[in-house]
Amino acid sequence: MGHASRVTDQVTEITIRPEFEVSALETATDVDVERRLSLFERISNINAIRKLSILLGLVVLWEAYTRIVDVEPLLFPTFSDSAFVLWETLLSGLMLEKIWVTLYVLTLGYVAGVFLAAALLVFAVMSRIGSDFLSTMTAMFQPLPAISLLPLAMLWFGLGVPSLVFVTIHSVLWAVALSTHTGFMSVSETLRMVGRNYGLRGVPYVFMILVPAAFSSILTGLKVGWAFAWRTLIGAELVFGAASGEGGLGWMIFEKGDNLETPYVFAALFTVIIIGLLVENIIFRNVEISTIQKWGMQR
Amino acid sequence: MSDHTNQPYFREEFEGDEIGEAVIGDIERRLSVWERVSNIDAVRKLSVLVTLIVAWELYTRISDINELMFPTFSATGAALFSAVFYEGLLTNVWNSLSLLVMGYGIGIGIAAVLVVFGVWTRFGSDVLTTLTAMLNPLPAIALLPMAMLWFGLGPAAIVFTLLHSIIWPVALNTHAGFMGVSETQRMVGRNYGLKGLPYIYKILIPAAFPSILTGLRIGWAFAWRTLIAAELVFGGQVADTSGQLGAEGANAGGLGWMIFENLMENQTPYVFAGLFAVILVGIILENGFFRAIEDRTIRRWGMQVA
Numbered sequence: 001m002g003h004a005s006r007v008t009d010q011v012t013e014i015t016i017r018p019e020f021e022v023s024a025l026e027t028a029t030d031v032d033v034e035r036r037l038s039l040f041e042r043i044s045n046i047n048a049i050r051k052l053s054i055l056l057g058l059v060v061l062w063e064a065y066t067r068i069v070d071v072e073p074l075l076f077p078t079f080s081d082s083a084f085v086l087w088e089t090l091l092s093g094l095m096l097e098k099i100w101v102t103l104y105v106l107t108l109g110y111v112a113g114v115f116l117a118a119a120l121l122v123f124a125v126m127s128r129i130g131s132d133f134l135s136t137m138t139a140m141f142q143p144l145p146a147i148s149l150l151p152l153a154m155l156w157f158g159l160g161v162p163s164l165v166f167v168t169i170h171s172v173l174w175a176v177a178l179s180t181h182t183g184f185m186s187v188s189e190t191l192r193m194v195g196r197n198y199g200l201r202g203v204p205y206v207f208m209i210l211v212p213a214a215f216s217s218i219l220t221g222l223k224v225g226w227a228f229a230w231r232t233l234i235g236a237e238l239v240f241g242a243a244s245g246e247g248g249l250g251w252m253i254f255e256k257g258d259n260l261e262t263p264y265v266f267a268a269l270f271t272v273i274i275i276g277l278l279v280e281n282i283i284f285r286n287v288e289i290s291t292i293q294k295w296g297m298q299r
Numbered sequence: 300m301s302d303h304t305n306q307p308y309f310r311e312e313f314e315g316d317e318i319g320e321a322v323i324g325d326i327e328r329r330l331s332v333w334e335r336v337s338n339i340d341a342v343r344k345l346s347v348l349v350t351l352i353v354a355w356e357l358y359t360r361i362s363d364i365n366e367l368m369f370p371t372f373s374a375t376g377a378a379l380f381s382a383v384f385y386e387g388l389l390t391n392v393w394n395s396l397s398l399l400v401m402g403y404g405i406g407i408g409i410a411a412v413l414v415v416f417g418v419w420t421r422f423g424s425d426v427l428t429t430l431t432a433m434l435n436p437l438p439a440i441a442l443l444p445m446a447m448l449w450f451g452l453g454p455a456a457i458v459f460t461l462l463h464s465i466i467w468p469v470a471l472n473t474h475a476g477f478m479g480v481s482e483t484q485r486m487v488g489r490n491y492g493l494k495g496l497p498y499i500y501k502i503l504i505p506a507a508f509p510s511i512l513t514g515l516r517i518g519w520a521f522a523w524r525t526l527i528a529a530e531l532v533f534g535g536q537v538a539d540t541s542g543q544l545g546a547e548g549a550n551a552g553g554l555g556w557m558i559f560e561n562l563m564e565n566q567t568p569y570v571f572a573g574l575f576a577v578i579l580v581g582i583i584l585e586n587g588f589f590r591a592i593e594d595r596t597i598r599r600w601g602m603q604v605a
Contacts, residue, residue, distance in 0.1 A: 276436025
């Protein structure tokens with residue numbers, strides 16, 4: 001009873017605001033309801049042009065800064081010097097040789113890492129022991145930077161390509177295995193049952209049901225693996241640079257940095273960026289377009 | 300067309316052989332102790348770990364491999380113990396972590412400024428996307444030689460490299476997250492009259508928190524790897540020029556430096572101990588720190604299942 005009266009008390013305490021009328025609004029004048037955009041507006045609406053002009057602006061800023069401030073060219077070369085060196089090394093084949101050495105090791109490590117991951121995964125899908133083994137190993141090795149195994153690899157395999165490949169494998173294997181395993185685990189029971197209904201088992205079951213269904217996580221794993229492998233390899237070549245003299249782009253960066261030939265360092269950095277962009281935006285992008293986007297798994 | 304429909308195929312009738320009576324198996328029974336124990340996840344994983352360790356110990360003992368190449372597990376364990384308690388391994392860990400935290404903090408600050416700038420104006424957004432697209436594929440460690448030229452051999456060069464490894468992934472993911480915030484939520488914010496910073500903190504950040512957290516995680520992973528690599532390069536540089544860092548004493552550097560130094564002195568068990576320390580720090584940060592943030596934010600808010 002008391003409860004009900006409290007409610008009615010509150011209801012009666014409504015304040016009533018006085019009514020009011022807004023004074024008449026003026027008619028709007030000088031408003032473009034429709035007009036052709038000016039040339040500048042139309043041009044600046046093109047994405048590529050805006051981004052390119054930012055890039056150009058940065059380059060001009062760099063060039064102007066190094067020229068006007070008269071900064072020591074050994075510490076910070078002008079853009080034109082760096083670009084010229086890049087052009088020259090590309091023509092003379094020096095840069096191509098370095099790129100080849102780096103990409104060769106990268107491909108070797110990447111492919112071997114992916115194959116090892118696939119073997120572990122097939123094993124993990126087929127038995128519970130395998131699954132336990134894989135999750136324990138990934139939990140342990142995923143947080144371990146592959147580069148920290150480089151000293152051991154140098155001890156075991158000596159200074160050379162095998163230890164670089166070993167480290168690259170390590171950086172690819174766990175990232176790919178972890179992401180793919182998570183993807184496999186979340187494949188819907190319906191799809192699994194379809195597979196079992198067709199009598200698929202073992203390897204065909206993995207490749208015809210699990211891999212297509214979990215392809216977006218697999219691709220994520222491959223991308224993360226590539227990012228780690230690229231970083232690890234450049235880092236490993238830098239460390240090698242300190243210890244011996246073998247190598248590709250990372251070694252070139254280190255060697256030229258040590259010899260104070262900084263335009264070469266910048267030229268090598270440009271090359272590293274360009275290769276990274278090519279792999280990410282051309283190779284992985286195309287794989288994405290022709291698989292998960294085509295299959296409607298990603299918008 | 301009509302040909303097909305007019306001639307339906309009739310299969311002959313047949314009768315299956317008599318099916319044997321089904322043997323009714325266990326419909327319900329208590330699992331044996333072995334089955335119950337092996338159903339516990341932790342027990343299975345621990346036994347995998349123990350098996351690996353036993354295999355390692357046996358392999359190194361039986362095949363009589365050179366201790367300098369591959370020490371036994373027990374030697375590694377002893378080295379880890381003595382490193383922690385007598386040789387100041389924790390100092391190395393602290394050195395690494397303090398550099399990492401410094402770089403991480405500054406990096407996130409810079410990334411935040413860039414992203415705020417990118418959200419406000421189209422020009423800022425263009426600058427941000429161009430910079431991230433260009434610099435994200437560049438491994439931070441590749442800048443270390445330049446950083447050593449500019450800042451000398453020391454913490455400043457490492458922090459500069461760390462910054463580079465953190466800023467771009469964090470900025471990229473946060474910006475992508477902001478772009479993906481639904482128009483409805485944006486309109487709610489505008490309806491409340493939010494603009495500028497409050498709009499970002501009250502609408503965009505909570506709505507885009509899963510991608511921000513992903514960015515922070517990737518940033519941490521890259522930073523940790525870069526830090527260890529940078530310390531290794533420093534190690535090499537010092538061995539190369541017999542320079543300054545080594546003179547400051549064994550615990551002057553971080554974990555990567557400790558690994559490199561012990562390798563050079565052929566103290567392989569200590570190298571393994573250093574690797575264990577790296578793994579432990581990684582597991583603690585990833586499963587302790589980031590997991591706790593996830594539990595308190597996106598999981599509690601129902602933005603992530605499981």
